Amino acid sequence: AQSVTQPDIHITVSEGASLELRCNYSYGATPYLFWYVQSPGQGLQLLLKYFSGDTLVQGIKGFEAEFKRSQSSFNLRKPSVHWSDAAEYFCAVGAGGSYIPTFGRGTSLIVHP
Amino acid sequence: DTAVSQTPKYLVTQMGNDKSIKCEQNLGHDTMYWYKQDSKKFLKIMFSYNNKELIINETVPNRFSPKSPDKAHLNLHINSLELGDSAVYFCASSQEWDRDSEQYFGPGTRLTVT
Numbered sequence: 001a002q003s004v005t006q007p008d009i010h011i012t013v014s015e016g017a018s019l020e021l022r023c024n025y026s027y028g029a030t031p032y033l034f035w036y037v038q039s040p041g042q043g044l045q046l047l048l049k050y051f052s053g054d055t056l057v058q059g060i061k062g063f064e065a066e067f068k069r070s071q072s073s074f075n076l077r078k079p080s081v082h083w084s085d086a087a088e089y090f091c092a093v094g095a096g097g098s099y100i101p102t103f104g105r106g107t108s109l110i111v112h113p
Numbered sequence: 114d115t116a117v118s119q120t121p122k123y124l125v126t127q128m129g130n131d132k133s134i135k136c137e138q139n140l141g142h143d144t145m146y147w148y149k150q151d152s153k154k155f156l157k158i159m160f161s162y163n164n165k166e167l168i169i170n171e172t173v174p175n176r177f178s179p180k181s182p183d184k185a186h187l188n189l190h191i192n193s194l195e196l197g198d199s200a201v202y203f204c205a206s207s208q209e210w211d212r213d214s215e216q217y218f219g220p221g222t223r224l225t226v227t
């Protein structure tokens with residue numbers, strides 16, 4: 001069965017600084033990978049996804065993620081963080097015949113002015 | 114217009130009671146889901162319906178019963194509520210039952226059992 005680890009529970013950055021959120025997965029073959037964002041009091045919104053092809057994936061809100069098979073990682077990046085990016089970020093991995101991804105425990109992003 | 118809506122947003126009730134959470138999507142999607150997010154933010158699938166047919170039923174107690182009267186609605190009924198049922202419940206929908214189909218989430222229902 002697949003699993004996903006988000007090693008950082010909280011990340012604090014200053015507004016305008018760059019951001020990288022870590023995600024590691026466990027699965028024998030090529031998984032399909034997602035990043036979701038959950039703003040306070042809201043449901044999850046898909047930022048981007050990777051199924052195959054180019055390992056650098058562009059998403060909404062200026063986010064991108066890179067799939068690195070050798071490291072079993074799918075880290076989320078943004079070059080310049082805005083205060084409105086403060087939210088909970090979830091990495092998810094799906095595999096095989098399962099159409100339901102397994103979610104990580106989330107990373108809470110705090111943005112200082 | 115809200116794509117996926119849930120009511121109520123907050124629900125506080127006592128142990129042993131029966132309660133329902135309603136979900137509606139106006140996206141014309143075929144597939145709907147219920148997720149449970151616990152206090153540690155872990156999100157786990159509970160049920161999935163495709164064209165009103167139950168296709169996923171994870172290891173959820175029988176006290177939880179989903180009902181899909183039509184493709185736009187998936188309600189969750191919970192009998193004999195327990196303290197451990199306290200969580201945020203999310204409804205979601207997707208165009209079809211396919212791994213490539215993006216899921217759209219509702220705002221969640223925070224259930225507190227006292």
